[in-house]
Amino acid sequence: MNSLIKAEGIEKKFGTVNALRGISLEVSEGSITGLIGPDGAGKSTMMKIALTLLKRDGGSISVLSVNSDNDKTFIRQNVGYMPEIFSLYTDLTVEENLNFYFTIHKMDKQDYEKKRERLYRFSRLEAFTNTKAGSLSGGMKQKLALSCALMHDPKLLILDEPTTGVDPLSRQEFWGMLHELKEEGVGILVSTPYMEEALKCDFVYMMNKGKIIGEGIPENLSEEFEGSLYEFEIPGRKPQEFLSELKQIFRGDSVFMSGKKVHLALRGAEELSDIRTKTTSLDPELLVRKKVPELEDIFIIRVLAEGSDGND
Amino acid sequence: MEMIDDAVINIENLVKKFGKFTAVNNISFKVRKGEVFGFLGANGAGKTTAIRMICGLLEPTSGDIQVSGISVKKSPEKVKQKIGYMSQKFSLYTDLSPERNMDFFGDIYGVAKDEIKKKKSFLAQQLDVPSLKSIKTADLPMGFKQRLGLACALLHDPDIIFxxxxxxxxxxxxxxxxxxxxxxxxxxxxxxxxxxxxxDEAEYCDTIAIMNFGRVIDIASPDSIKKKYSSANLNDAFIRAIEMDRKKMEDN
Structure with a gap:
């Protein structure tokens, strides 16, 4: 598969803040690559460097097989980008926004009708052509922004948190659109704070504080976890009522809440019966089960491990 | 419906129409004191309209809400004193220090000076920082900003926090x-x-209500909702709930 972005050891400082600390990543055509992490992890900064909108302080990067120092214009013309903040004209209609994007890409006027029809079919926004962009729902705004980013048929799409603040149903539709584009061969780099969306990517990089703390095929990340994860629950009781007791029992291990439950991550393997024995002093109603870690668990385990190794 | 004696929010047959459009279509439910209640729905389902009515910011077309025993319809101003509001994205003045933010929100709610002082030192202690004075809110780590937002929403000691x-x-x-x-x-x-x-946030709630087209279509614990829609996670359950409701509406 052709590589559309290849970045090695990217460094970026803002004043004294190390925004990126040696990021290496790759985006291939016909695949969806996810950047998963909280605000401030460096996701947007990395994307802006790939787009040539920010200068890096170290490392090397090529985008669409060209050197991003020499061919800025080429990259900007050939990559589709959706910034984090909705940046279409809210007082223009859906149609006017599409037309505007068509015009700025200086494409042949005869192609407009065809393009428009195709994008409407894709986004299902046809019924809303005369609606002002500002009055669209969150999910529809994002579909329109994606349509505009696709106007010039880019081979590479960079989408910065396109589904933040969008309801689960609209998020699902949006990801359906991304999968269609992927099937057409487009390479997509997408960032998200929603761990569940990581599962829809072909490859993910987990980012925290400017570093990649985990990478791989999402399903494999869970399988490759060397330790063991246990889940505790006391029906009818809130997790903080037994969280501190569990923290006491399993000092030095990772103990954290997960919804109404508490998760314990051990570095090695340990038998369920041993865990039961250690926790008999707790509530007799306590339920313990072994669990396959989810990406959120893996993320936390990695962050906690980094902290305790003094790498931070 | 089961009887709840310690209801702190009691919503009865609440309706809001904008012209011909019914944004909230006859919803009724109760929220217990101390409950962590999740209010979910797709964009445009009527959530925001319902919340604005509960907070006394928008007058219902019909129906009423009792908040701590006060009718929102009769005394919206009194209700506002009972409610704190925190939005992670927009609620703080980022070019002011955390302390000045607390002073500002304290003043708005008419909170006594020494009470604000007490809450400031409580927050500083919780966050384990010596002072909240000499830094811009914009420069705080995300987690701190969020805790500051919560502290500001709690300054006037509300019964209910949104x-x-x-x-x-x-x-x-x-x-x-x-x-x-x-x-x-x-x-x-x-x-x-x-x-x-x-x-993921909804998983932490005791009860969740799902709204669709102005109605509450489900109200139960996250585990029961997952069971009802045979879903491993709440995200899938939510999507199924909305899709099934849409289908039901189309069939009628």
């Missing part, structure tokens, strides 16, 4: 600390209402 996507964008550990704090407040009989599109 949280709007409170931990979206916060790192997973910061998110957990936040929920520990929310559970502590719930243990002190504060009632928490959460709106979110982030189903």
């Amino acid at each position: 949280l709007d996507e409170p931990t979206s964008g916060v790192d997973p550990l910061g998110r957990r600390e936040f929920w520990e704090e929310i559970y502590r407040l719930s243990g002190m009989d504060k009632t928490i209402m959460v709106t979110t599109h982030f189903m």
